[in-house]
Amino acid sequence: MAPRVGIVGIGHCRFGNSSDYDLVDVIAYSANDALQDAGGLELRKQVDQVFVGNMAAGMFNHVTSAASALVSRMDMEPVPAELIENGPASGASAIRMGYMAIASGMADVVLVAAGEVMRSVSGWEATNIVATMSHTEAEYNMGLTLPGFAGMFTRLYMEKYGMTERDLALVAVKDHANGALNKYSHVQIPVTIDAIADGESANVVNNYVAEPLRMYSTCPISDGSAAVILVNMDSPKAKLFRKKAIRIAGMGAATDTHCVHNRKDPLVLDAVRLSSQMAYKMAGIGPADISFAELHDAFVIFELLNSEEVGFFERGKSFIGVRNHETEIGGRIPINTSGGLKAKGHPVGATGVSQVVELVRQLRGEAEEGRQVKDPKYGMAVNFGGFGNNVITTILAKD
Numbered sequence: 001m002a003p004r005v006g007i008v009g010i011g012h013c014r015f016g017n018s019s020d021y022d023l024v025d026v027i028a029y030s031a032n033d034a035l036q037d038a039g040g041l042e043l044r045k046q047v048d049q050v051f052v053g054n055m056a057a058g059m060f061n062h063v064t065s066a067a068s069a070l071v072s073r074m075d076m077e078p079v080p081a082e083l084i085e086n087g088p089a090s091g092a093s094a095i096r097m098g099y100m101a102i103a104s105g106m107a108d109v110v111l112v113a114a115g116e117v118m119r120s121v122s123g124w125e126a127t128n129i130v131a132t133m134s135h136t137e138a139e140y141n142m143g144l145t146l147p148g149f150a151g152m153f154t155r156l157y158m159e160k161y162g163m164t165e166r167d168l169a170l171v172a173v174k175d176h177a178n179g180a181l182n183k184y185s186h187v188q189i190p191v192t193i194d195a196i197a198d199g200e201s202a203n204v205v206n207n208y209v210a211e212p213l214r215m216y217s218t219c220p221i222s223d224g225s226a227a228v229i230l231v232n233m234d235s236p237k238a239k240l241f242r243k244k245a246i247r248i249a250g251m252g253a254a255t256d257t258h259c260v261h262n263r264k265d266p267l268v269l270d271a272v273r274l275s276s277q278m279a280y281k282m283a284g285i286g287p288a289d290i291s292f293a294e295l296h297d298a299f300v301i302f303e304l305l306n307s308e309e310v311g312f313f314e315r316g317k318s319f320i321g322v323r324n325h326e327t328e329i330g331g332r333i334p335i336n337t338s339g340g341l342k343a344k345g346h347p348v349g350a351t352g353v354s355q356v357v358e359l360v361r362q363l364r365g366e367a368e369e370g371r372q373v374k375d376p377k378y379g380m381a382v383n384f385g386g387f388g389n390n391v392i393t394t395i396l397a398k399d
Helices: 023-038 042-048 067-071 090-103 124-130 146-161 165-179 234-241 272-285 300-309 318-323 340-344 346-366
Strands: 005-012 050-055 081-083 109-117 208-210 222-234 246-256 292-295 377-383 390-397
Touching: 005 023, 005 081, 005 165, 005 346, 023 042, 023 050, 023 109, 023 222, 042 222, 050 067, 050 124, 050 346, 067 081, 081 090, 081 234, 090 346, 090 377, 090 390, 109 124, 109 346, 124 208, 146 208, 146 300, 165 234, 165 318, 165 340, 222 234, 222 346, 246 272, 246 346, 272 377, 272 390, 292 300, 292 346, 300 318, 300 340, 300 377, 318 390, 340 346, 346 390
Parallel strands: 050 081, 050 109, 292 377
Antiparallel strands: 005 222, 005 246, 109 222, 246 390, 377 390
8 A cells, every 4th residue: 555645844935036046046945945844954864855846947047957956055965856847837747756756665755846937038038938838840830829829728718608808807806816915926916807807998007918818817927936845644754744744635647639739629628637537536535525726827717727627617617606706715616825827926847836835835724814715625736737738636635
């Protein structure tokens, strides 16, 4: 029987602009924060394995081998260290590798740290770097970007189900309200529906980024890092940590076609649905058991579609749930209590770990006043790689 794997330490820096800092130092900040949360920096001597999640430091920062550099920066040699890359799902993939290392018996304590410093380049350059996830000949060379894909995706959804731009703005209002209360958020400013819902006539600048997506429908370009300490809960080492472990109850992973045009229906995110089904099966629960969720929303349309694919809403009905306040704190299924990628920020390689840190904070009851979910039992995170072609779903439980 595989050991139970839990999280006993979490670390996070505030997302935003860290371009004046070295990438490895940014990641080390959260790694040290996680060790302190777990009981102290001396616990790094108990770590059997380090995994670092990062998407594109070679292009953003001219840095490779970040995992090796992190171990040396933290004086942790000779601990094994490996870099995990899976686009914007790099962080969740790194946690998945940590889980597998413990479940296999190869490690009892794993440090997973992830980070990205994207604002070292211009916004246009960052968009171009992220676009390299797409198919080189069929998509990238045709000028397609991730915002472009998301804009077309959103238009298809609007035409099929009747969603409006105002519905997109309602998601942003909710996420900004949560993000304004989160000490780690890049954007800590709430907005009102009247201020952003009417596009060019709105009270704030809300121009189109990729029609029908406007600025307030997209995440900011962010720097930052996050980290977790994983432990074999059945090992004697588990007693060395001061925090009660939050158990990883389920994990799932799935892929879809690299080229979006090869899918039978571009509005169906098979990898999200399949990875969530795997996670539910492993955890022995279903969608109705989830207390709250962090769903990848680099563009707010993803929050809506992901919430349908994981079973929170019927297909084509998620925006109705937002209208009815079901996804707010205190609603039927609070979504993106952290502010999501939309407000908290999206340092691509760090996002998957950051989502899991938020799950732990909520399950411990440590979220800030005003955004703490009442008595949560299970939290879900969906980390979305590429344009839905590589997805990791994680479910945590408070035992």
